[in-house]
Amino acid sequence: MATGGLKDSNRDNAGDFIGECSVTQACEPCMKGNISKPATVFCDDCDEYLCDSCTNPHKVYNTAKKHNIVGYVEIVEMKGMDRCVEHNKKIKFYCQDHAKLCCTSCLTVHVKCGQLEEIDSVPEIELPDICDLKHSLIKLDSDADFIIAESKRQDSDLNKSVSKVNAELDAIQIRILKLFKEAQNNVQSEATAFKSEDINRSQTVCTKVKEDLHTILTICSAIAERGTPQQKYIILKRMEENNNMIQAEQVTLDLSLSYPRELTSLLEMGKDFIKLQIQKVKTSHISLSSQPRPLILKLLVSVDLPQTGDDKEKPLLSGLDFLTDGRLVAVDSWNMKCIILNERLQRLGTPYKFKNHPYSVVCVSHDTLCVTIAGQLVYLLSVSTDNTITLTRKITTSSEFDSICCMSPSNMVVSTFDDPRPVRMISVDGVETDFDHILTFPKKTYKADESACTYVQSKNTLVLTDRFAHTVYMHDTLKGTSRAVTNENIQEPRGACVGPGDTVLVCSENKNSIVHLTIDGKILGTYPVDMEFPHSICVSKDDTRLAVSNNVKGIKKLHLYKISPVMS
Known part of the structure; x- marks a missing residue:
């Protein structure tokens, strides 16, 4: 398989399923003659898309290259990750001496290096499984978040250290008031300059790493399934580069003052008689296998959900999910609506009206929703940038589906009711599997609202809540093992979703709280919410916000929280 290198704006029609990338591309030789014809193959050596008619002439009239022709469907779009950052050329080599991916232009610098490796010659057997690296990438993204947050905390600690330094200077201020004031200003200036340069640089580096990681994550699945050894090698080295950059930023600051013991000579030394010492101390290692951290939830917005003029009932937001751009989607089961909300939880556009009661919703791409509907139905809806919701497909199912979540870009996991199979799978094309x-599930048939599911993709873990058994089941779909999690804080668990760092967040209805768990069943934290009977929950795609709604006969609410990790 080959890398489809995009060189111009004609190669920008990328598909939008999470983790995959499909490309619609015209034949480039035909385009030069103002003819629009779809490409069917790709020449990896010439980096050119071709139709069937142009393929043979391409090989005949250009004999200087080998012409590795591959089928167009085999192309994996690397989104620029296979191009040299400095020269924007295809990456062909890896310099072991400098731990750097190189193009042909880089050879002027690296040609004399002792360990220059040609990527085309790397055996695929030496490469790790890209699927195994996906979890490490997500962990690395979490580590970048940690360092950004830690650098902001250090800024506050640095101010405290400067105050301590000033207190030391105050102790000798009576004897050398004039020189002391000059020294104090000098120290403050050095500290301020350091804060501005070093801490801001650390945040900038980590932010850039996060951008690269998000790019890698969007193509990770495609690389695992169809990527060439060269592409897998490049992705591995890209991750190592980002890891090295993250590790380099893991330092803490220690400020202290140095001054001479013989204070009688101070008047002769001028304003530099005291200097600021800055020491970088390596913090504890944050590796790719760092453990999930507890969370801090800060309430951003809380709204009551009254019955509006066009509502027949008080709203029940039975399903929630975030679009990739941060808009919140909610389905109102009792009033049979799909609603789009902004960051202030204000309604956008006109709600979509269903003919039957919707149960749950999941965002499967940047503009596509899947909604489970009463009467054994699943709707695929399209959401435009101007908040117009359109029905694109209606699927009739063989079971009653309740909650729904993503398992892969084209497959969902659904919980059922009135069916002995409590959890099933369905594709966007309507193919159902079990x-x-x-897996071995509890031998019971759930009624409506008695169970819900979510799926931790990078851990291949299916999560099922059992409301009246007060239990959360963790099923490893690769090993075929299951774990039942019970705890005094898990009372009538309802909705569940994937949290930051491959964790799970579950609504504990009878405790009016959210329980935070690892996939191994460890309780990381319990977070009370100011609402009765929390019911539905979701986390934004960037793991920074959490939405939760309730199901109660009284006041119904919708809360939006900011998520941040607890600093060690």
Whole structure:
């Protein structure tokens, strides 16, 4: 398989399923003659898209290259990750001496290096499984978040250290008031300059790393399935580069003053008689396998959900999910609506009206929603940038589906009711499959609102809540093992979603709280919410916000929280 290198704006029609990238591309030789014809193959050596008619002449009239022709469907879009940052050329080498991916232009600097490796010659057997690296990438993204937050905390600590330094200077201020004031200003200036340069640089580096990681994550699945050894090698080295950059920023600051013991000579030394000492101390290592951290939830917005003029009932937001651009989607089961909300939880556009009661919703791409509907139905809806919601497909299912979540870009996991199979799978094309061959579920048939599911993709873990058993089940879909999690804080668990760092967040209805768990069943924290009977929950795609709604006969609410990790 080959890398489809995009060189111009004609190669920008990328598909939008999370983790995948499909490209619609015209034949480039035909385009030069003002002819629009779809490409069917790609020449990896010439980096050119071709139709069937142009393929043979391309090889015949250009004999200087080998012409590695591959089928167009085999191309994996690397989104620029296979191009040299400095020269914007295809990456062909890896310099072991400098731990750097190189193009042909880089050879002028690296040609004399002792360990220059040609990527085309790397055996695929030496490469790790890209799927195994996906979890490490997500962890690395979490580590970048940690360092950004830690650098902001250090800014506050640095101010405290400067105050301590000033207190030391105050102790000798009576004897050398004039020189002391000059020294104090000098120290303050050095500290301020350091804060501005070093801490801001650390935040900038980590932010850039996060951008690269998000790019890698969007193509990770495609690389694992169809990527060439060269692409897998490049992705591995890109991750190592980002990891090295993250590790380099993991330092803490220690400020102290140095001054001479013989204070009688101070008047002869001038304003530099005291200097600021800055020492960088390596912090504890944050590796790719760092453990999930507890969270801090800060309430951003809280709204009551009254019955509006066009509502027949008081709203029940039975399903929530975030679009990739941060808009919140909610389905109102009792009033049979799909609603789009902004960051202030204000309604955008006109709600979509269903003919039956919706149960749950999941965002499967930047503009596509899947909604489970009463009467054994699943709707695929399209959401435009101007908040127009359109029905694109209606799927009739063989079971009653309740909650729904993403398992892969084209497959969802659904919980059922009135069916002996409590959890099933359905594709965006409507193909239903079961877990029965790999998993053993509780031998019971749930009624409506008695269970819900979510799926931790990078851990291959299916989560199922059992409301009246006060239990959360963790099922490893690869190993076929299951774990039942019970705890005094888990009372009538309802909705569940994937949290930061491959964790799970569950609504504990009878405790009016949210429980934070690892996939191994460890309780990381319990967070009370100012609402009765929390019911539905979701986390934004960037793991920075959490939305939760309730199901109660009284006042119904919708809360939006900011998520941040607890600093060690």
